[in-house]
Amino acid sequence: MPKAKTTLLSSFNKRLDLVKPSAIRAFDNEVSEIPNILKLTLGEPDFDVPxxxxxxxxxxxxxxxxxxxxxxxxxxxxxxxxxxxxxxxxxxxxxxxxxxxxxxxxxxxxxxxxxxxxxxxxxxxxxxxxxxxxxxxxxxxxxxxxxxxxxxxxxxxxxxxxxxxxxxxxxxxxxxxxxxxxxxxxxxxxxxxxxxxxxxxxxxxxxxxxxxxxxxxxxxxxxxxxxxxxxxxxxxxxxxxxxxxxxxxxxxxxxxxxxxxxxxxxxxxxxxxxxxxxxxxxxxxxxxxAGREDTLIMKKQYKERRDFVFDTMTSLGFAIPKPAGAFYIFAKIPEKFEQDDTKFARDLAQKNQLAVVPGSSFGPGGEGYVRLSYAASMSKLQDAMNRLTKYMNESKR
The missing domain is CATH 3.40.640.10 (Type I PLP-dependent aspartate aminotransferase-like (Major domain))
Structure with a gap:
């Protein structure tokens, strides 16, 4: 395995020093090591291409x-x-x-x-x-x-x-x-x-x-x-x-x-x-x-999933701007929990094997929030909401 010549490491564009790896991908990689993890982290549609x-x-x-x-x-x-x-x-x-x-x-x-x-x-x-x-x-x-x-x-x-x-x-x-x-x-x-x-x-x-x-x-x-x-x-x-x-x-x-x-x-x-x-x-x-119809079929299912996740999380105390589009929920962590979104997401993943993305990954205004993707099957989302409900009922500040 080759090892880079030391002097080469100072040859790169200096602006790369300002760039950090994707926080979303880094967190996703971290929680992927947890056995039986259910991930709602990435914006990846679960449908097959028509x-x-x-x-x-x-x-x-x-x-x-x-x-x-x-x-x-x-x-x-x-x-x-x-x-x-x-x-x-x-x-x-x-x-x-x-x-x-x-x-x-x-x-x-x-x-x-x-x-x-x-x-x-x-x-x-x-x-x-x-x-x-x-x-x-x-x-x-x-x-x-x-x-x-x-x-x-x-x-x-x-x-x-x-x-x-x-x-x-x-x-x-x-x-x-x-x-x-x-x-x-x-x-x-x-x-x-x-x-x-x-x-x-x-x-x-x-x-x-x-x-x-x-x-x-x-x-x-x-x-x-x-x-x-x-x-x-x-x-x-x-x-x-x-x-x-x-x-x-x-x-x-x-x-x-x-x-x-x-x-x-x-x-x-x-x-x-x-x-x-x-x-x-x-x-x-x-x-x-047919291509137009494909999108309408997917959109109908996304809306059903959105409503299910939104209603469940709202009942658990999360404050959520109801999504008018896309397939994400951006939820404010209830006040009775610690507001460090990275700690919250990591604790949820470790204790109840449910992965969501810390809101601070998305810049100012995202602190104290978590993002989850509902581009997943309804059965997977039902399992996810059961795990979240269990975590919320058992964990407090």
Whole structure:
């Protein structure tokens, strides 16, 4: 086994010293060692990919579709993306010049921030937030600026946004809006989207609108930030959550042609292009009535699971903003328990073999909360709630 030459260890990008390993993954790895552990830690849909989508991937492979596709993705998939965005959200994009197919929404996040940031640029992050944005901002030379939204039911208010702009001024390069939200499941109403857009329109701030959970909204209809602010919004989405295709690694971004042309440089030099068979599968998912029906079937079951977990945990004393989308519960630990969320989650895992994620993993405003994913079977969730009930009844401060 080779051992790195000592001097090599000082050769890396110094910004990597600012980055810590994913707290979510680290905690998940830690509790995975516990026998009989039941994990509700990761946002991984439990559904299988529908057969007609798998068939499209198989057909691509058997048809020897094995050569480089266009860097921005096959035209067929980009057209499917523009049709999807138009039909579902009333958005108008040109498939040839305003869409890039990415290796999951994760690569889209990396490509956008790496393209945008210069040293010292600030990125507004309404928190709690999906943690990936933090290290990518740091490695890109930017500075994350957290706006704690916990006092407003985890929604960024116009007043909060105005205050952040007053405080940080022209050094703000971008703002990230993730809705429906990971980790809270909270989303924005049309009025709330419009109010933020009206403020941002008078700035040069780029809006990175991560709408990967847009198809998984329950009582409300998703409204994209690009509806009101298309000229400065970079829209991120994909099929990982809507069609349980996390392993296929298909995301996409859309925006003004001049912006997308710039983003395409980092994308091209990072991944060249996305896997052909995965793009064929995603085209089937987005372009067919069957693909639409797949999402509706999954969403119906997610809603039933949400209601069951929400009702059970509320009865146990957890304060929870009822999720309007995605598949997460973000629950405040009852006051009779110690408020250290990492200790709470670790104790729950060790004593009752139930794993949830400490809320502090998601930035300011997450302290004293835990996140769990209900992207699991109802039988698994019933077992989880039985374990949680037992723990809550037997444990106190």
């Amino acid at each position: 057969d007609h989508i798998k068939a499209a991937a198989i057909q691509s492979i058997e048809g020897n579709d094995s050569h480089y596709a266009a860097s921005n993705g096959t035209l067929a998939l980009r057209q499917a993306v523009t049709n999807f965005l138009n039909n579902r959200y009333g958005l108008q994009y040109d498939a040839e010049s305003e869409v890039i197919v990415t290796v999951g929404a994760t690569e889209a996040i990396y490509s956008v921030l790496t393209s945008l940031l210069n040293s010292g640029d600030k990125v507004l992050l309404p928190s709690p937030i999906f943690p990936l944005y933090i290290p990518v901002t740091l490695v890109g030379g930017g500075e994350p600026v957290f706006v704690d939204t916990s006092s407003n039911n985890f929604v960024l208010s116009p007043e909060m946004l105005k205050q952040a702009i007053r405080e940080h001024g022209d050094s703000i390069k971008a703002i990230v809006l993730n809705f429906p939200s990971n980790p809270t499941g909270v989303t924005y109403s049309e009025a709330e989207v419009k109010a933020l857009a009206d403020i941002l329109r008078d700035t040069s701030i780029v809006v990175i609108s991560d709408e990967i959970y847009s198809e998984l909204t329950y009582e409300t209809t998703h409204v994209s930030m690009a509806k009101y602010l298309p000229e400065q919004t970079i829209l991120l989405n994909g099929v990982s959550k809507s069609h349980a295709m996390t392993g296929y690694r298909i995301g996409f971004l859309a925006g003004p042609a001049e912006v997308v042309k710039k983003l395409g440089l980092i994308h091209q030099f990072t991944v060249t292009t996305v896997t052909n068979s995965s793009m064929a599968a995603a085209t089937e998912a987005l372009n067919t009535e």
